[in-house]
Amino acid sequence: MSEFFAMGGYAWYVWMAYGAAALAIVVEIVTVRARRKRAFDELRMSLEPPRPRSMPHARGAR
Amino acid sequence: MLINWFRFASPVSFYPIAGRWSFAFGALAAVLAGAGLVVGLWIAPTDATQGDAYRIIFIHVPTAWMAMFIYLVMAAWSALALGFNTRLSAMMAQALAPTGALMAGLALWTGAFWGRPTWGTYWAWDARMTSTLILLFLYLGVIALRSAIEEPRRADRACAVLALVGAVNVPIIYFSVQWWNTLHQGSSISLTAAPKMAMTMLAGILIMTAAAWCYTIAIVLSRVQAIIVERERGAGWLESLIEWRAGSEH
Numbered sequence: 001m002s003e004f005f006a007m008g009g010y011a012w013y014v015w016m017a018y019g020a021a022a023l024a025i026v027v028e029i030v031t032v033r034a035r036r037k038r039a040f041d042e043l044r045m046s047l048e049p050p051r052p053r054s055m056p057h058a059r060g061a062r
Numbered sequence: 063m064l065i066n067w068f069r070f071a072s073p074v075s076f077y078p079i080a081g082r083w084s085f086a087f088g089a090l091a092a093v094l095a096g097a098g099l100v101v102g103l104w105i106a107p108t109d110a111t112q113g114d115a116y117r118i119i120f121i122h123v124p125t126a127w128m129a130m131f132i133y134l135v136m137a138a139w140s141a142l143a144l145g146f147n148t149r150l151s152a153m154m155a156q157a158l159a160p161t162g163a164l165m166a167g168l169a170l171w172t173g174a175f176w177g178r179p180t181w182g183t184y185w186a187w188d189a190r191m192t193s194t195l196i197l198l199f200l201y202l203g204v205i206a207l208r209s210a211i212e213e214p215r216r217a218d219r220a221c222a223v224l225a226l227v228g229a230v231n232v233p234i235i236y237f238s239v240q241w242w243n244t245l246h247q248g249s250s251i252s253l254t255a256a257p258k259m260a261m262t263m264l265a266g267i268l269i270m271t272a273a274a275w276c277y278t279i280a281i282v283l284s285r286v287q288a289i290i291v292e293r294e295r296g297a298g299w300l301e302s303l304i305e306w307r308a309g310s311e312h
Binding site: 004007008009010012013014016017018020021024025028029032033035036038039040042043044046047 | 103104108113114115117118121122125160161164167168171172175176178179277281284285287288289291292295300303304
C-alpha cells in the first residue's frame with residue numbers, strides 16, 4: 001500500500017495533480033449547491049407578503 | 063422519436079429537465095471517475111521512461127480537452143444568444159464559464175506537476191502552455207465582465223461578444239504543437255494512427271474523459287438552475303417551483 005502512495009518516487013507530483021483536481025471538484029460542487037440554495041432563499045423572501053407597516057406618527061398625533 | 067425542442071428554449075420548462083439530467087450525469091460521472099481511477103492508478107503499467115509520473119496524464123488530458131471544448135460550447139451558446147436573443151442560451155453560456163475556467167486551471171496545474179519531473183521545469187513560455195493560459199484569462203475575463211455590468215441582458219450581449227472573439231484562441235491551442243516547435247509534445251492520441259501507448263493507458267484516458275464530460279454536464283446544469291432562479295425572480299412561475307423543489311429536489 002505504501003508502495004502505491006510512493007508512486008515510484010513521484011508521489012509529490014502525482015498527488016499534487018490528483019489532489020488539486022479532487023479539491024477543485026469538491027469546492028465547485030459545494031459552491032454551486034450553496035448558490036442554488038441562496039437563490040431559492042432570496043426568492044422565498046421576495047415572495048413573502050410585505051409586513052404591515054407600523055405608523056409611529058399615528059400614535060402621538062392628536 | 064418526436065421531441066418538442068421548444069420545451070428546451072424556455073427556462074420554466076427547462077428547470078426540472080435540468081435537475082433530472084444533472085442528477086443522472088452526476089451519478090454517471092462518479093461511476094466513470096471511479097473506474098477511470100482504478101484503471102489509471104492501478105491497472106495501467108508504469109511507463110518505461112517516465113515512471114509513475116506519467117499517471118498525471120489521466121487528469122491532464124481530459125481537463126485540457128474539456129477546457130477547449132467548453133469554450134467552444136460557450137461560444138456557440140453565445141452566438142445563439144446574440145442571434146436569437148434567447149434568455150436560456152445566455153444563461154447556459156454564463157453557467158459554462160466557471161467550469162471552463164476550472165478545467166483550464168487544472169490543465170495548467172497538472173501540466174506543471176507533470177512538466178517538473180519530465181522536462182525539469184514547472185513552467186515555460188511554450189506555445190501550448192501560453193495559449194492555454196490565455197484561455198484561462200479569457201474565461202476569467204468573461205466572468206469578470208458579467209459581474210461588472212449591472213443589467214443582465216446587457217451583460218449577456220457583452221459576454222457573448224467577448225466569448226466569440228476569444229474563440230479564435232481555441233484552434234491556436236489545438237494546432238500550437240504543429241505550428242511552433244517548442245517544449246510541449248505533439249498529440250499522443252490520434253484517430254488516424256495506431257495508438258502509441260498501452261491499451262490500458264488509452265482506456266484510462268478515454269474513461270476519465272467520459273467522466274469529465276459527464277461531470278461538466280451535471281455541474282453546468284446544476285449551476286444553470288441557480289442562474290434561472292436568480293434571473294427569473296419576479297416571473298410568476300417561480301412560485302410553483304418552490305413547492306416543486308420541496309417535493310422532489312435531491
